[in-house]
Amino acid sequence: MPDVATAPSLLRVVDGRRLEKRVRDALNPGGYLMDENGRARQLPRFFYEIPTWEDAVNTQLTPNFHLWEFVQTDVREAPPLRAFPRYVPCAVTLLAFALERLRDRVGTTVHIAANGGYRSPRHALTHGASTHCWATAANIYRIGDTYLDTREAIEKYAAIARDALPGVWVQPYGGGPGEVDDHLHVDVGYVVSTPREAPGEPFHPKLEWGAI
Amino acid sequence: MTSQALERPSRRDAGALRRQLESLEREAGANALAVSVYDTESGEEFGLQPDRWFHAASTIKVAILLGVFGAFHRGALFPQSRVHVRNRFASAFNGQSFRVESDRDANSAVHESIGKTMRVAELAHHMIVTSSNLATNLLLDLVGVEAVQRTLDQFGIEGIDVRRGVEDERAFEHGINNRVTARGLSSLLRLIVEGRAFTPELSEGMLDILHAQEFRSGIPAQLPKGARVANKTGEISTIAHDAGVVYPPDRRPYVVVVLTEWDPEAGRRMSLIARASRAVYDYITGEDDA
Numbered sequence: 001m002p003d004v005a006t007a008p009s010l011l012r013v014v015d016g017r018r019l020e021k022r023v024r025d026a027l028n029p030g031g032y033l034m035d036e037n038g039r040a041r042q043l044p045r046f047f048y049e050i051p052t053w054e055d056a057v058n059t060q061l062t063p064n065f066h067l068w069e070f071v072q073t074d075v076r077e078a079p080p081l082r083a084f085p086r087y088v089p090c091a092v093t094l095l096a097f098a099l100e101r102l103r104d105r106v107g108t109t110v111h112i113a114a115n116g117g118y119r120s121p122r123h124a125l126t127h128g129a130s131t132h133c134w135a136t137a138a139n140i141y142r143i144g145d146t147y148l149d150t151r152e153a154i155e156k157y158a159a160i161a162r163d164a165l166p167g168v169w170v171q172p173y174g175g176g177p178g179e180v181d182d183h184l185h186v187d188v189g190y191v192v193s194t195p196r197e198a199p200g201e202p203f204h205p206k207l208e209w210g211a212i
Numbered sequence: 213m214t215s216q217a218l219e220r221p222s223r224r225d226a227g228a229l230r231r232q233l234e235s236l237e238r239e240a241g242a243n244a245l246a247v248s249v250y251d252t253e254s255g256e257e258f259g260l261q262p263d264r265w266f267h268a269a270s271t272i273k274v275a276i277l278l279g280v281f282g283a284f285h286r287g288a289l290f291p292q293s294r295v296h297v298r299n300r301f302a303s304a305f306n307g308q309s310f311r312v313e314s315d316r317d318a319n320s321a322v323h324e325s326i327g328k329t330m331r332v333a334e335l336a337h338h339m340i341v342t343s344s345n346l347a348t349n350l351l352l353d354l355v356g357v358e359a360v361q362r363t364l365d366q367f368g369i370e371g372i373d374v375r376r377g378v379e380d381e382r383a384f385e386h387g388i389n390n391r392v393t394a395r396g397l398s399s400l401l402r403l404i405v406e407g408r409a410f411t412p413e414l415s416e417g418m419l420d421i422l423h424a425q426e427f428r429s430g431i432p433a434q435l436p437k438g439a440r441v442a443n444k445t446g447e448i449s450t451i452a453h454d455a456g457v458v459y460p461p462d463r464r465p466y467v468v469v470v471l472t473e474w475d476p477e478a479g480r481r482m483s484l485i486a487r488a489s490r491a492v493y494d495y496i497t498g499e500d501d502a
Contacts, residue, residue, distance in 0.1 A: 074329050075293040075354070114296040114329045141327035149299070149311075175309040182300045182311075183327075 011048040011059065011067075013090060015199045026078035026122045027087060033121060033129035036178075041129040041190045043121065044089035046198045051085050061096035064103050064110070070095065070117035070135060077115075078122035088118045091193035092135040098165050098188055099138060105164040106157070108144030113183055116141065129190070131169075137187035139180075149182045161186050226258055229495045233260050233488055237472075240484040243450075244473040248394035249492055250402050253464035258495070262395035263371065266471045269446030270343045271397055271453045272390040275372050277418055278400065278409060279360030280336050280351050285410040289354070291333035297325040301349050304357070304376035304383040312346045312379050322346045340444055341424045349377040367403055371396020394469040397455040401467040405457045419457070430454030431468060433486035435493050436461075445482075450474050452481035454489070460497050468492050 016029025030045040048067075050056050056068035070092050073082070081087070095117075103110045115125060116139030119132040131137035140157070141148055148154050151173050158170040161184065171178070171185035237245035246261040283289035299311045314323045322330065322344045335351050338344040352360065361374045371393035376383045383389070404422075409415040422442035431454045432441040443456025455469040470485045493499065 072329065074296040075289065075332070076296075111327055113298070113327045114294075116327075147326070181309060182298060 011050060011055070013195050013198045014047050014049045014087065016045050016047050016087065018199070019087070022080040023087070026080045026120050028121045031121070033133065035129040039129075042192070044091060044134055044192045046090050046194050047087035048090055048092070049085050049087055053084065056086075061093055062100035065096045065099055067092070069112045070138070072112075072114045072117065073119060073123065074114055076124035078120050081120050081122070089133075089135040089193070090195050090198070091191045092118060094191055094193060095136050095138060095188060098168065098186075102161055102164050102186070105160055106143055109142075110140055111142040113139045113141040115139070116183065131187040131190060134190055134192065136189060136191045137185060139183040139185050141183040143184075148184045151181070154181070154184050157184050158186075224256070224495070224498075226495075229258065229491060230260055232491050236484060236487050236491065240480065240487075241478060242472050242474055242481075242484055244471075245484070245488065246394040246469075246471040247488060247492065248398035248467075248469045249496070250398050250467040251464075251496055252402070252405060252466060258492075259395060262398070263393050264471075265371075265373075265391045265393055266453065266473060267448065267451050268372075268390035268392040269448045269451045269453055270345075270348075270378070271392055271444055271446035271455050271471075272372070272374060272378075273339050273343065273348055273446075274397065274400055274422075274444050274455060275364060275374055276348060276352055276355070276360055277336060277340060277421065278404075279355045279363050279374075280332065281410060281414045281418055282359070282363040283355050285414060289332055291331065291336075293332045294329040295332055295335060295350055295354060297322060297328055297330050297346070297350060299323070299326055299346060301353060301377055301380070303380050304388050305380070305386045306382060308382060310380055310382065312349060314346075322350075337421055337424065340421045341426055343427065343445070345378045349379070352377045364400070367400075367409070369396060369399045369403065372400060392453075392471070394471050397469040397471075398467050401455060401457055401469070405465055405467060422457070425456075429482040430485040431456040431458065431470065431489040433482070434490040436499075439493065447481070449476045452485060454482075454485045458489075458493065458496075460493065463497065466492075466496050 016027050028043055031043050032040040035041055056071055059067040061067055071088050099110055118135040119126055121133050143157055146153050154173045161168055161170055169187050171180045175181050233247055246264045248262040249258040300309050303310050322338050335347040338347040357374055364372050373391040375388050375390050403409045404415050404418050407415040419442050425443050427445040430445050431443050438461040440459040441456050443454055446453040450473055453471045457465050457467050459465045470488045472484055474481055
């Protein structure tokens with residue numbers, strides 16, 4: 001068994017604006033997306049760099065969640081982001097802590113779906129300011145042995161999530177637009193995390209406004 | 213004595229083959245039988261109601277396979293590309309979501325991967341070999357109905373109408389269905405067996421999947437043991453089809469498509485397909501002349 005890293009502290013924090021262009025274009029660091037009400041939401045600028053899939057598998061964010069669970073995407077992800085090194089917004093740690101708390105409350109495993117953790121703004125499933133682009137949302141398709149594909153199961157665990165995680169948002173059950181019927185979407189909003197070791201530069205108004 | 217025993221088709225007696233097939237259709241009590249044959253050795257074609265439209269049932273999956281391989285050819289997809297296995301699809305009628313019921317699907321391996329990912333090549337295999345409806349809808353979602361139809365059109369294949377995924381009951385109730393003719397499916401299989409589907413390598417890849425078919429009660433069932441078959445069946449309440457490529461020993465292959473329509477309570481539907489297939493085999497190989 002390989003050693004398991006116990007925190008993302010072993011991963012490098014990078015400024016998305018300093019990455020190569022094709023990656024930068026896909027991540028759109030510090031850029032803006034419009035939410036469903038037309039409000040601009042600023043995307044994260046700082047990311048953990050994940051050198052290999054093995055690193056994602058071996059990086060433990062919390063006692064029960066590893067980094068790979070949050071970055072498992074499919075062919076719909078933007079091509080530059082399907083190869084390693086890959087990048088995930090630093091707020092993924094906050095999401096992991098929130099899910100750990102939910103996991104404690106339900107007392108069993110919480111499974112995040114493929115495409116159900118971080119998705120880039122260029123992911124084919126991204127519409128508007130999806131919180132998945134902030135790495136602050138998770139689509140949970142199974143809790144323990146229960147698949148969350150019925151109203152009863154989804155609403156039961158939505159209530160538990162609201163109770164366990166103050167301020168969390170869960171998507172309503174249903175088959176229409178803005179509703180889900182095959183997973184529980186939980187998110188903690190448009191949270192941006194800037195770790196203390198994040199690179200940076202002196203304030204420069206042009207750089208700040210140039211991104212808008 | 214049955215009419216089948218009275219008259220069996222000798223080599224290249226198309227009239228006798230037609231009469232025998234019509235006789236088999238009557239004896240079986242089918243509402244309709246259509247057959248299309250293409251012999252890659254002689255170039256000869258045979259058709260019985262070859263342009264009659266039928267509900268495609270699962271034979272449409274061969275067209276979707278072509279669409280997937282077309283995406284490989286364009287570089288839009290790779291066999292090793294991963295796809296999120298999710299059982300939620302939008303109806304072609306009104307966009308409302310529907311699911312593939314696991315107890316109605318022939319394959320459980322794909323259902324067991326819900327929430328995870330599978331490779332495109334694995335899904336293509338399951339779509340054809342075990343006729344997984346979930347794999348089919350995942351691939352069609354990925355490639356797109358229009359792209360599949362466009363691919364057929366680019367090859368000039370008429371007689372295959374791709375409109376939606378499988379198990380879309382709302383679309384079915386409103387008459388939005390995938391349709392095929394025997395000649396249409398025959399043209400598609402001919403394209404593949406002749407190595408003209410994009411490249412010889414990609415054509416071979418599709419044939420490999422069809423050769424792994426697990427449903428063998430139709431075209432292959434009454435053929436001699438030495439004959440290999442690459443096929444795809446399709447069955448719903450009033451429909452039983454099989455479309456395949458038959459490789460008799462020591463001769464080039466031929467394409468045969470048998471489409472049938474029935475009353476819902478009718479039984480022994482695949483038996484008619486198997487008997488029709490044997491009649492075609494005898495016709496092509498001249499087995500009775502020996």
